[in-house]
Each structure stands twice: as C-alpha cells, then as structure tokens.
Amino acid sequence: MLFDFQNQATKLLRRVALALALAAGCGAASATMLHVSIDTSTFGAASGYIDMEFSAIAGAPLATAVVSNLAGLAATPDIQWGVEQVSGGYKFGNDTLNLLSHAATFGGVVSFDLAITGADDPSAGYVSVFKVDAFDGANYLGNVDPISGALATFLWTPPQVAGASGDVLATVFDDSVTVVPEPADVLLVVIGVAAMVLVLRRQASVRDVHA
Incomplete structure (x- = not known):
C-alpha cells in the first residue's frame, strides 16, 4: 500500500510539474498577478522610455490593469494620460485611450x-x-512585435462566470523580458498539490486499515 501511495503521489507531482512547464513554455498564466522584469542592458541605448498601454476590442467588458511596485524608472512619469494614479502605482481602464511613459x-x-x-x-x-x-525617442528598442512595437503583450480574457478570474496569456517578443507569477500565486499551486498528496495519503491509510 505504501508503494501505491508513493507511486500515485509521484505521478501527481510529475503531472503538475509538466503542466507548469508547458504553461511557462507557451507564455500562459492563469494568475492575474504577474511580476515583469526587463533587462535593459541589451537595448544598445543609454536611456529612453518604458511605455505601457491597455486597450480592448470594441464592446469588450470593462477591465482594469494595475501596475505597481515599479523599479528602475524615473520617480514620475513623463507622460500620463488616461491613467489613474493609485496607491503604489497606476490603474488603466480598457475603455479609455491611455499611455504611461517613464x-x-x-x-x-x-x-x-x-x-x-x-x-x-x-x-x-x-x-x-x-x-x-521601450523607446529611445525615435525607435522601438529590442526585438519587438513588428505590428505594435511591443516587447511583450498580455492578453486578458474575461471569465465567463461572474466572480471568477480571467486568464492572462503573456507573449514575450524579446529575451530581455521575464514574466513570472507572483509568489502568492505560486504558493496557491503548492498548497493545492500538498492538499492532493494529503488526500492520497489518507486514502492509503484507510486501505491499510481495512486490508
């Protein structure tokens, strides 16, 4: 019975690891909180601007993007229109033309x-x-999407049920950009795996008692 439990737990952990690896490989993340890092040393320019925008196709349900914990940028933005300043960052609405440039x-x-x-x-x-x-005043920097000039885009699909979380698909065009779920989201995955392993352990114990 112990062997059965270990076997099931190992298979479960392998499946979870495979799922996470596939999600990372295709840029998908179900978490709505992401940490984005950009290594600007690869741009070949001494200075410039980091620009952010949030938009939607016509008729899309209202959505907001909040950017917080900004690091490595000027203290105040050079351009801020259609963007609301909130505690620790900025809030974008998909129903308003907007641009944040630091x-x-x-x-x-x-x-x-x-x-x-x-x-x-x-x-x-x-x-x-x-x-x-990234922009140097005349050109987009890095390996970018030829249509939008983006280093990375984050496609948000609304949930189909009220109160649920939507899905984010991160597409990275330049290797300087790294996208990872926030620690809290990773912790939820770990807790979920631990809970499933605990269930398997209890099932194995019950079988041992009745064996």
Whole structure:
C-alpha cells in the first residue's frame, strides 16, 4: 500500500510539474498577478522610455490593469494620460485611450507587477491587451512585435462566470523580458498539490486499515 501511495503521489507531482512547464513554455498564466522584469542592458541605448498601454476590442467588458511596485524608472512619469494614479502605482481602464511613459536610464533591470481584473463575458468573445515597449525617442528598442512595437503583450480574457478570474496569456517578443507569477500565486499551486498528496495519503491509510 505504501508503494501505491508513493507511486500515485509521484505521478501527481510529475503531472503538475509538466503542466507548469508547458504553461511557462507557451507564455500562459492563469494568475492575474504577474511580476515583469526587463533587462535593459541589451537595448544598445543609454536611456529612453518604458511605455505601457491597455486597450480592448470594441464592446469588450470593462477591465482594469494595475501596475505597481515599479523599479528602475524615473520617480514620475513623463507622460500620463488616461491613467489613474493609485496607491503604489497606476490603474488603466480598457475603455479609455491611455499611455504611461517613464524615462529610464538603461543598463539595469526595470520591473513592475501587473494585475488585470474585470467583468465577466459569458460569450467568451472579447479580449483586452496590456502592452509594454521601450523607446529611445525615435525607435522601438529590442526585438519587438513588428505590428505594435511591443516587447511583450498580455492578453486578458474575461471569465465567463461572474466572480471568477480571467486568464492572462503573456507573449514575450524579446529575451530581455521575464514574466513570472507572483509568489502568492505560486504558493496557491503548492498548497493545492500538498492538499492532493494529503488526500492520497489518507486514502492509503484507510486501505491499510481495512486490508
């Protein structure tokens, strides 16, 4: 029986690890809180701007993107329109044209946390997109999306049921960008795995008692 429990637990952990690896490989993250880092030393420019925008296709349910814990940027933005300043960061709405542009001295790491939330969409027919790019005043920097100039985009799909979380698909165009779930989201995964292993352990114990 002990062998059965160990076997099941090992298979479970392998499946979870495989799922996480596949999600990381395709850029998908179900967590709505992400930590984004940009290594600006690869840009070949001494300084420039980090720009952020949040938009949606026409008719999309209302959604907001909150950027917080910004590091490696100027203390105040050079351009801030259609963006609301909130405690520790900035809030973007997908129903308003917006742009946040921060001057930065390149050579180090720029980072921020991104959280996207919004209303549900039973039709599952709408998306909102958060975009981040680097600009030197004349050109986009890095290996970027040729259409938008983005270093990375974050496609948010609303939940189909009210009160649920939407999904974020992060697409990274430049290797300087790293996207990881916040520790709290990783902790939830670990807790979930631990709970499932505990259930398997208890099932094995019950079988031993009745054996």
